[in-house]
Amino acid sequence: MKISPTVSIITPCFNAEKTLENTVASVLAQSYLEWELILIDDHSTDTTYTQAMRYAEADPRIKAVRMETNGGAAKARNRGIEMAQGRYIAFIDADDLWHTDKLKTQIALMEANNWALSFTSYKRIDGVGKPLSNVGVPHKATYKKLLKTNYIGCSTAIYDSKIVGKVLMPDIRKRQDFALWLKLLKICEFAHGIREPLTTYRVHKNSLSSNKANSARYNWHIYRNIEKLGLLRSCYYFAHYATRGFLRSKMPNIALLLGFLHRSSHQG
Template identity: 40%
Template sequence: MNAGINKQMLVSIIMPTYNCEKYIEQAINSVINQTYKEWELLVIDDGSEDNTVEIIKELSKKDSRIRFVKNEKNQGVSATRNIGISLANGNWIAFLDSDDMWDKTKLEKQMKYAEKTSAEFLFTGSSYINEDGEYYKGIFEVPDKVTYKKLRNHNVISCSSVLIKKRLFDNIKMEKDDMHEDYAVWLRILRTGILAYGINEPLLIYRISRNSKSGNKIKSIKMTYKVFRFIGLNPIVSIYFTFRHVIESVKKYKKIFAK
């Protein structure tokens, strides 16, 4: 790490990637274009078989803040994010999936909000694009803060919008790719009494893909149920909160896909 960098203000951005040659340059450029400049980007390839690695290497030559890491074998998104967290130099962690993008003011607005409020866990609203980069009309609005109890009713925290203190991962890791692993982590962190603070602006540009976990609705419902079981809720309570999620998700996507 550069000796001149203030570790307390440094944001370590974790970007796991796998066969994402079509979108990864846009994702990385959205980081390079941030108005907040105190960042490092850890791009961790999880065994890509397309031109993803070549694109990352070329971009890393243009900006020394980009660090390329390659897993020896495919480990899945949870393990890959955990590797990124373990290698991070910053006091702050942000996540960005390799097919999503950020508004150029995303980090600056979150860091200013954190400085003003002493928040340690922040997230933002989202706009949505399809696989061809075309915007949907609706945006996802978020509350100004979320508790553990509120988050059980609906996951309003998009992983690629999160900015969070690294210390909160000292005893909590991402696990189990057969569920919504990020949601499970947010619940476990908030259950310790931490609050998550939302910035109600579409600072995340989220790409809806047919191949994503959330793209298959039946699979997504099952994965939500697994989250509640994983954090220790009994089957009946888990079914109840899963049903709440289905209702909220229908409302969410109806608004996003509005004509």
């Protein structure tokens, strides 16, 4: 008998042939069984889509779709959200991993407490799987707190579409997940953190998150153009973002961040 999915898991894939197998395996290993996995190939140039089709043929809970052109993670994730049949919308990127009880633990807490948005602590590994660090999260995050720093790792997050509806990511090339959490927090007020690390996040040398200046530009873009914050409020939240980034970084580049802030402020 076919089980209707309670959770729809959205995975954008672009040239992920080296990591997708392990990501899918971590979903297949979930102790919570009522899920569907939607693999959206963002017009890869390697064997990613062939792999995705093979997984879909092997398990009816897995769906594979290919974008006609490469449009970026936001477009790919939004395609998955639109296809989703489950009440809960979860995200895992094509190089990340989930703990076996990730869905079981998170969905149980969301159902018991009527949470609209939740996220978890996570572990960080490098490109070859070497442990780097654990990243903790607060019990609660609000819109204003998240503007200062994004506590929510994309592959840790789940939202309840029964409470907030199907909410899509803003169509920007980078930091679209951060923009989505802000969008959701204007609807549901709180995001609830789970202190147990239930996700493993892979950090690549050339990943977007490792490019501090690039991330800074997109944070500023979100403040000014997505959230429509005034200049002073944008400067206030950007200063918090830059300071926290400095404290977390092993090789800080605070001068670059502050220089960008100065130029952006004058550009208005």
